Amino acid sequence: MLQVIFFNVTNGLIIGAFYVLLALGLALILNLSNVINFAHGNFLALGGYFAFAITPVLGYWGALIVAPLLTAALGFVVERLLISRVYSRDPVYSLLLTFGLAFVIQDVCRYTWGPNGLPLGIPDALSQPLSPELFFITWYRIFMVAIVIVAVAGLFLFLRYSRVGVRIRAGTLDLDTVSVLGVNVRLLRTFNFSIGCLMAGLAGVLAAGQIGLNPNMGDDLLMPSFIAIIVGGVGSLTGTLFGGLLIGLAGAITTVFYPSASEAVIYIIMAVVLLLRPRGLMGEEGMLT
Amino acid sequence: MSGHATEAPPVAAAAAGGLPxxxxxxxxxxxxxxxxxxxxxxxxxxxxLATRVLVLGLVAMSFNIVLGFTGQMSFGHAAYFGLGAYGAGLTLKFIAASTPLALLFGTLLGGVLGTLFGLLIVRRRGVYFAMVTIAFGQVCFYVAYKWNDLTGGYDGLRGFQRAPLHLGLATIDIAASSRVFYYFVLVIFALAVGAMALVLRSPFGRTLLAIRENERRARFLGIPVERHIWLAFSVSCFFAALAGSLYALLNNFADPLALHYTLSGEIVIMTVMGGMRAFWGPLLGAAVFVVLQDYVSSMTENWMSIIGIIFMLVVLFFPRGLLGFMQRRDAR
Incomplete structure (x- = not known):
């Protein structure tokens, strides 16, 4: 029993790590640009497929670095060409735009790489289990968690200390003032969007090594990421971080005791949070209206 | 939603040229x-297909009570539509082979649950309102998807048939003829749309416009903003669930995709495509969308791309929708 719980806790941490990567990118875009990026899960899938295409050329390690960067570059172009056009309009338009974009990207993936699942090969060293007793934990799982920790720490340090990061945080609170102070807000938003896509692309490469590739691999992760943001508190990236881990763990632990409720539990958590603490666990008062 | 204060009152806006x-x-x-x-x-x-237009037109018009008239962006209306469908289907399958009863229970299921959800979300605004409504929509989707014994899970709810109507003396056989059923739906549609128009023309409906145009000012005028948004949401859910019940009767089938947020997105695009400031806009949008979708999905496997591109083109080039576009040309 203990081993089963341990197994599911590690599972929960890993899936929570994916929620965190995806949700942090979503939250960045949501906070600064007031856009819900429905295509975020599709950027994740694209990251995975890019890695699949690059691995034969650059090998796994090259793909791990280049694929997220390609995703970020694509995000840059998409924001510039499409999403930046609707910032000044009612939010319903940006929602519809990213919704349509999600359809198109998913269809392009299906058309290019086929509707069936594809495996993404990982280095042999990573696919070994830790030890005979801990047979259910491969090095790859440890590796994924380590990469996610590095990426998230990097993102927080970037936002905390770099000039652009400070501007992004300031823009989240008051974009007009930041603009008046001479910051190129257009470029800031584009850059911010592509950071979000970078995180999604990285999550895609990591997820592809674990669960394989398919055109709608991001869909199952998108909704929990929304919930991670709602539970953690809109406007707080730290909240999103803990929200993602919380619902990942909660789902996994529920699997032990009552498997059919493992997906329901994250919605229950959301409902409870909305009832008892509408601004989310770490949300600022007033950020949600 | 601000900045449109100079437009014609939406209920009358379908034809801006006076009463005749x-x-x-x-x-x-x-x-x-x-x-x-x-x-x-x-x-x-x-x-x-004509019946589908009416049904989806009805759900888009009821959705527009929230989006176009109250200015709140719900992105989970498929949930109440789908709940209506399941409510009607389950009634026919397990309770009684009665079409009116199916419509009643379907409408109640979606409407009451929507009203309860509404309590949790009325304090949200803008994209956060949208996000929470999406999440609640997905709750319904997962329940229908997972509760295999009751709902049939992924395969959907089968094994029920719409029943002929018994009106005392006469029996109208809506079960056998799809044409008779079309007229049945048209009658329900007319009643529902009439009720909707009455609600929107009432002082309550006008207050919703005030909230849409300037929520803060509406609050200063003493309007209980949260309660009004909640009521508008609730009314909208009841109509959406009615449309969903009709949908189940139309297909003799209810599937979880009727609850999925993809359909919510399609409801939004129908509304925007037709013109969310016009009372009849969503019906026009639904007609265009449903016919186009039927056509495109029979033509090509890549219909998703085409639908996605339609979404993007509407947003980028026709943000006011078809009726909005015509109105602006009128105004010149």
Whole structure:
């Protein structure tokens, strides 16, 4: 029993790590640009497929670095060409735009790489289990968690200390003032969007090594990421971080005791949070209206 | 939603040219709807497609109470639509083979649950309102998807048939003929749309416009903003669930995709495409979308791309929708 719980806790941490990567990118875009990026899960899938295409050329390690960067570059172009056009309009338009974009990207993936699942090969060293007793934990799982920790720490340090990061945080609170102070807000938003896509692309490469590739691999992760943001508190990236881990763990632990409720539990958590603490666990008062 | 204060009052806006033109417009509209089974085959349609237009038009119009008239962005209306469908289907399957009862229970299921959800979300605004409504929509999707014994899970709810109507003396056989069923749906549609128009023309409806245009000012005027948004959301959910019940009767089938947020997105695009400031806009949008979707998905496997591109083109080039576009040309 203990081993089963341990197994599911590690599972929960890993899936929570994916929620965190995806949700942090979503939250960045949501906070600064007031856009819900429905295509975020599709950027994740694209990251995975890019890695699949690059691995034969650059090998796994090259793909791990280049694929997220390609995703970020694509995000840059998409924001510039499409999403930046609707910032000044009612939010319903940006929602519809990213919704349509999600359809198109998913269809392009299906058309290019086929509707069936594809495996993404990982280095042999990573696919070994830790030890005979801990047979259910491969090095790859440890590796994924380590990469996610590095990426998230990097993102927080970037936002905390770099000039652009400070501007992004300031823009989240008051974009007009930041603009008046001479910051190129257009470029800031584009850059911010592509950071979000970078995180999604990285999550895609990591997820592809674990669960394989398919055109709608991001869909199952998108909704929990929304919930991670709602539970953690809109406007707080730290909240999103803990929200993602919380619902990942909660789902996994529920699997032990009552498997059919493992997906329901994250919605229950959301409902409870909305009832008892509408601004989310770490949300600022007033950020949600 | 601000910045449109100078537009014509939306209920009247379908034809901005005064009462005679408005009446003429309405007459044409109802004539077109009443004769739809006759001319639909000419453009490659069929009775069931015309019924689909009415049903999805009804859900889009009820959604527009929230989006176009109250200015709140719900992105989970498929949930209440789908709940209506399941409610009607389950009634026919397990309770009684009665069409009116199916409509009643379907509408109640979606409407009451929507009203309860509404309590949790009325304090949200803008994209956060949208996000929470999406999440709640997905709750319903997962329940329908997972509760295999009751709902049939992924395969959907099968094994029920709409029942003929018994009106005391006469029996109307809506079960056998899809044309008779079309007229049945048209009658329900007319009643529902009439009720909707009454709600929107009432002082309550006008207050919703005030909230849409300037929520802070509405609050200063003493309008209980949260309660009004909640009521509008609730009314909208009841109508959406009614449409969903009709949908289950139309297909003799209810599937979890009727609850999925993809359908919510399609409801939004129908509304925006037709014109969310116009009372009849969503119906026009639904007609265009449903016929286009039927056509495109029979033509090509890559219909998702085409639908996605339609989404993007509407947003980028027709943000005011078809009716909004015509109104602006009128105003010149």
């Amino acid at each position: 033109r408005r009446l003429a417009g309405l007459a044409v509209l109802w004539l077109v709807l009443a004769t739809a089974p006759l001319w639909m085959p000419l453009i490659g349609g069929y009775d069931a």
